[in-house]
Every structure is written in C-alpha cells, then in structure tokens.
Amino acid sequence: MSKKVLVTGGTGYIGSHTLVDLIENGYDVISVDNNSRSTIGMLEGVEKITGKKIKNYKVDLCNIDETRAIFEENSSIIGVIHFAAYKAVGESVEKPLLYFHNNMQSLINVMQCIQDFNIPNFVFSSSCTVYGNPDKIPVTEETPRKQAESPYGLTKQMGEQMIESFAASNNKTNSILLRYFNPAGAHASALIGELPIDRPQNLTPVITQTAIGKISQLTVFGNDYATRDGSCIRDMIHVCDLAHAHTLALNYLIEGKNKSNCEVFNIGSGDGITVLESIKAFEETTGEKLNYVIGPRRPGDVIAIYANNDKAKKELGWIPKYDIKDIMHSAWKWEQYIEKLPTHLDLPNKRLN
Numbered sequence: 425m426s427k428k429v430l431v432t433g434g435t436g437y438i439g440s441h442t443l444v445d446l447i448e449n450g451y452d453v454i455s456v457d458n459n460s461r462s463t464i465g466m467l468e469g470v471e472k473i474t475g476k477k478i479k480n481y482k483v484d485l486c487n488i489d490e491t492r493a494i495f496e497e498n499s500s501i502i503g504v505i506h507f508a509a510y511k512a513v514g515e516s517v518e519k520p521l522l523y524f525h526n527n528m529q530s531l532i533n534v535m536q537c538i539q540d541f542n543i544p545n546f547v548f549s550s551s552c553t554v555y556g557n558p559d560k561i562p563v564t565e566e567t568p569r570k571q572a573e574s575p576y577g578l579t580k581q582m583g584e585q586m587i588e589s590f591a592a593s594n595n596k597t598n599s600i601l602l603r604y605f606n607p608a609g610a611h612a613s614a615l616i617g618e619l620p621i622d623r624p625q626n627l628t629p630v631i632t633q634t635a636i637g638k639i640s641q642l643t644v645f646g647n648d649y650a651t652r653d654g655s656c657i658r659d660m661i662h663v664c665d666l667a668h669a670h671t672l673a674l675n676y677l678i679e680g681k682n683k684s685n686c687e688v689f690n691i692g693s694g695d696g697i698t699v700l701e702s703i704k705a706f707e708e709t710t711g712e713k714l715n716y717v718i719g720p721r722r723p724g725d726v727i728a729i730y731a732n733n734d735k736a737k738k739e740l741g742w743i744p745k746y747d748i749k750d751i752m753h754s755a756w757k758w759e760q761y762i763e764k765l766p767t768h769l770d771l772p773n774k775r776l777n
C-alpha cells in the first residue's frame with residue numbers, strides 16, 4: 425500500500441515538524457509550498473533530522489492548473505494534509521479579502537483535486553479560534569462555533585463548513601479537522617522551528633525575540649481580565665505533539681477506525697496557562713530575565729480558552745508528551761540557533777526592529 429502523503433505548507437512551522445513526524449512513522453512525503461510566508465531553508469533542517477531529501481513543489485495553490493499538475497505527477501497519494509494558509513490575526517483584520525481569497529481558494533482547489541483524483545484521506549489544519557470567546561471552558565468538540573474574532577478565524581470556520589459539506593456529498597474521502605490551540609516550541613534538535621516573517625504576533629516568539637534582543641521589550645496585553653492573575657489564559661501545545669497528532673489522524677483514517685467521513689478533534693494540552701505564567705515559565709526554564717511591561721488589552725483577544733482533549737486521547741491514542749517548560753526550553757534553543765545561522769538559508773529578515 426502506498427504511504428505517500430502530500431503536505432501543503434510543508435516548509436512552514438507546523439508543516440515542517442509534521443514532515444519529520446510522518447517520515448519517522450514510515451510515510452513518504454511531498455511538500456507543496458510557494459514560500460510566500462516561509463523559507464525553503466526549513467527543509468534543510470527536516471533533511472538533517474530525517475536523512476531524507478524532501479521534494480517541494482513551489483506552487484501557488486490558488487492556481488488550479490498548477491495544483492492539479494502535482495496530483496497528475498504523483499499517483500497513489502494516500503492522504504493530503506492541508507496547512508497552507510495565512511494565519512496572522514492582526515493582518516487578517518487589515519486585509520480580509522487577501523485572507524478570504526488565499527485561504528479559501530487554495531482550500532477549494534485542494535478539495536477539487538482530492539475529489540477528482542479520489543484521494544481517500546484528508547486532514548485539515550483548523551484552529552481553536554473557531555470557538556470565538558467560549559461561554560464555558562475547557563471547550564470540547566461539541567462546544568458550538570461562535571462569531572469568529574477575526575477574518576482569519578472566519579476562514580477556519582468557513583473551511584470547516586466547506587469540508588463538512590464536501591464530506592456529505594463525497595463518501596470516497598474521509599476527512600478530519602484538527603483544531604489547534606496555541607502551537608509553540610521547536611524540535612529538540614533546534615534545526616527547525618517557528619520563523620516569523622516579520623515582527624511576530626504570537627506570544628512565544630515574542631518572548632524569545634525579546635530575550636535575545638531582537639525586540640526591546642515585551643508588552644503583556646492586559647492584566648485586568650477576570651482570570652487568576654488578570655492576564656489571558658491559553659492552551660500552549662508543543663509543536664511536536666501537534667505534529668504527531670497529524671500522523672495519528674492519518675493512521676486512524678487509513679486503519680478505517682473513523683466513525684464518519686468528517687470528524688473533529690481538539691489538539692491542545694488540556695492545561696490553561698496565563699500569559700504571565702508563560703513568561704515565568706520561560707524565565708525559570710532558561711534563567712533569562714525577560715524585559716516586559718503591562719500594556720492595554722489587544723482588541724479581539726479571547727479572555728480564556730483551553731481544550732478538553734479527551735476525544736483525541738481516546739480515539740487517536742494521542743498523548744501530549746511535552747509541557748510549557750519543554751516549549752520554552754526548545755523555543756529558546758531555536759532562537760539561539762537562528763541567531764547564529766548563515767544567511768544562505770534564505771531566512772527572512774531576522775532583524776525586526
């Protein structure tokens with residue numbers, strides 16, 4: 425049986441870590457990534473870790489002819505994992521049409537090819553953002569989707585609903601929607617990790633870039649929320665745990681264990697941690713003192729969310745291995761590694777301010 429998996433967004437943060445996990449679990453992988461928000465240099469790290477050369481198609485998935493050509497060239501694809509999308513919440517508020525076009529057209533083209541080439545398994549990168557500001561936490565997969573907080577979140581909600589409709593009309597493909605919480609950290613080798621193209625928005629890279637001096641001071645966006653220390657609560661999930669969830673989701677479908685042809689799983693640690701606790705975990709783990717200040721709330725921030733991950737544990741056999749200290753330790757090692765990197769890796773501008 426073929427073990428060939430097509431991974432869109434394979435040179436990105438979660439995509440590259442998933443390539444490693446898939447290879448280590450016996451899959452053959454091909455990547456499709458136009459590198460508009462990532463660097464092909466990340467595949468060097470994947471190759472160093474796995475010893476495997478990775479083929480990447482530098483194709484814009486919004487172009488149906490170029491996308492279709494990949495499927496024509498690669499027969500017997502057993503599954504598609506679709507990461508490729510823009511994901512900066514703030515940018516999506518400023519440029520909603522860019523997000524609607526890029527994230528939705530690429531998904532439609534991928535689904536069209538999945539249908540036309542009878543690809544049996546499909547895993548979609550979704551997000552806890554589909555829950556909006558939940559009334560009750562932790563959230564389960566039955567927690568209703570609420571008004572998205574941003575156009576980015578809306579593209580994830582629309583993506584989920586499109587796949588649900590696709591599944592209802594097409595029983596030849598089995599789909600899984602993985603709702604990520606807050607991906608963070610890096611592979612233990614420090615050869616791959618998160619590489620924000622411009623100034624990072626997400627907390628963990630802001631922490632490590634502040635610690636290494638690329639960012640002069642971190643602002644905590646609000647400490648007057650109704651939480652135990654006033655700062656927001658999040659569910660930080662190690663990127664390697666998240667990557668492994670994709671391999672297990674594919675195994676689950678290939679082994680025919682799915683109960684329907686469209687299932688949803690929360691992929692979060694199940695632990696809610698505040699922003700201030702995350703900063704403290706970084707300082708305790710690395711011994712680095714962080715220069716931060718309390719500032720105003722960030723519009724659109726969800727006050728508190730974390731996962732009930734029982735379903736993924738029970739059905740997929742997925743058990744998160746890493747905790748917040750592993751996240752901060754690995755993120756810091758990665759930050760120190762890219763600081764020393766030669767520029768030939770075509771890494772985006774590392775000096776941010």
Ligand code: WQD
Binds near residue numbers: 644725
């Ligand atoms: C986390 C907390 C900030 C930066 C987003 C997407 C989600 C997923 C992960 C893709 C918040 C606070 C942050 C800073 C801060 N994306 N913060 N100072 O917004 O929870 O989730 O990224 O899969 O879909 O919505 O992540 O890391 O931006 O923020 O205080 O400089 O850290 O206010 O409370 P978020 P984040």
